[in-house]
Amino acid sequence: MGKGIAEAIRAFSLGEPVMIFDSDFRERETDLLWPAAKATPEIMRRLRKDCGGLLFLAIGDEVGEKFGLPWLQDLHSTPSIVSENPVLGKLITNDLQYDSRSAFTLSLNHRETYTGITDRDRALTTRRFGELAGEMHDRSISEAMEALGEEFRTPGHIPLCRESPGGLSKRQGHTELAVAIARLSGNIPCTIGAEMLDPEGDGALSLKDARKYAKEYGIPMITGKDILEFMDMA
Numbered sequence: 001m002g003k004g005i006a007e008a009i010r011a012f013s014l015g016e017p018v019m020i021f022d023s024d025f026r027e028r029e030t031d032l033l034w035p036a037a038k039a040t041p042e043i044m045r046r047l048r049k050d051c052g053g054l055l056f057l058a059i060g061d062e063v064g065e066k067f068g069l070p071w072l073q074d075l076h077s078t079p080s081i082v083s084e085n086p087v088l089g090k091l092i093t094n095d096l097q098y099d100s101r102s103a104f105t106l107s108l109n110h111r112e113t114y115t116g117i118t119d120r121d122r123a124l125t126t127r128r129f130g131e132l133a134g135e136m137h138d139r140s141i142s143e144a145m146e147a148l149g150e151e152f153r154t155p156g157h158i159p160l161c162r163e164s165p166g167g168l169s170k171r172q173g174h175t176e177l178a179v180a181i182a183r184l185s186g187n188i189p190c191t192i193g194a195e196m197l198d199p200e201g202d203g204a205l206s207l208k209d210a211r212k213y214a215k216e217y218g219i220p221m222i223t224g225k226d227i228l229e230f231m232d233m234a
Helices: 002-013 041-050 061-067 079-084 119-135 141-151 174-184 207-217 224-233
Strands: 018-021 030-035 052-059 104-110 152-162 190-196 221-223
Touching: 002 018, 002 174, 002 221, 002 224, 018 174, 018 207, 018 224, 030 041, 030 174, 041 052, 041 119, 041 190, 052 061, 052 119, 052 174, 061 119, 061 141, 061 152, 104 119, 119 141, 119 152, 119 190, 141 152, 152 174, 174 190, 174 224, 207 221, 221 224
Parallel strands: 018 221, 052 152
Antiparallel strands: 018 030, 030 190, 052 190, 104 152
C-alpha cells in the first residue's frame, strides 16, 4: 500500500496521471486523473477516447467557497427557484443509489472558447480554472467571483464537482478522492478526470481491466482505501 500511494503522489506532483478505484462498496468505478492546471488538448483527448465516461473537474470545498459555487442539488431545491420552475420539484434528488448528496455544481466554459466542446476548448477551460484557483488563494471571495466571471461563463462543457465539507471524513466519493490526491501531491485542489467504462459502455471498466490499462501505460493505480489509510497514518 505504501509504495503504491507514494508512487501516485510523486506522479501527480510531476503532472502525470493517476488512476483511482473508489471501492467495491460504492460505485466500483476507476477514474483516470490529471492535475487540472496541467490540462492540454492531448490530455482531454485521452480522457475522452480512453475512458468513455463523463469528464469532470473535481474541486476542493475551499475552492468552491472562494468562488461562491453552489451545489446544484441545493440550488434546484431553493423554494423561490422551484416556485418559478415547478418541474424542479418533480426532479428532486432523493433516490441516489450510492449516496445521499450529489457533488455537482455549475458547468463552465472559458470566455475565449468557441463552442467549448473541443479538446482545445475544454483544455483551456480546465487549465485556466485550475490556475485561477491558485491565483485567488489569498484574495477575497468578492474578488475571486469577479475574476471568475471575467474569464468564465455558465453553462459550459466542463462540469464541476465540489468536495463535500470535511472531505473524505464525510464522503468517500470520486470528487473527494480526486481532490485528496491533488492535495497530497502539493497541487491546487482541482483535478480533471473521467470515469473509465467497459468497451461497450454498459458498465464501469472492471478492476482487472483497469489494472491492465494502468500497467500497460505505466500509470500508478490506487484505491480509495489506500488514500484513507495513508491519511490516517500521516
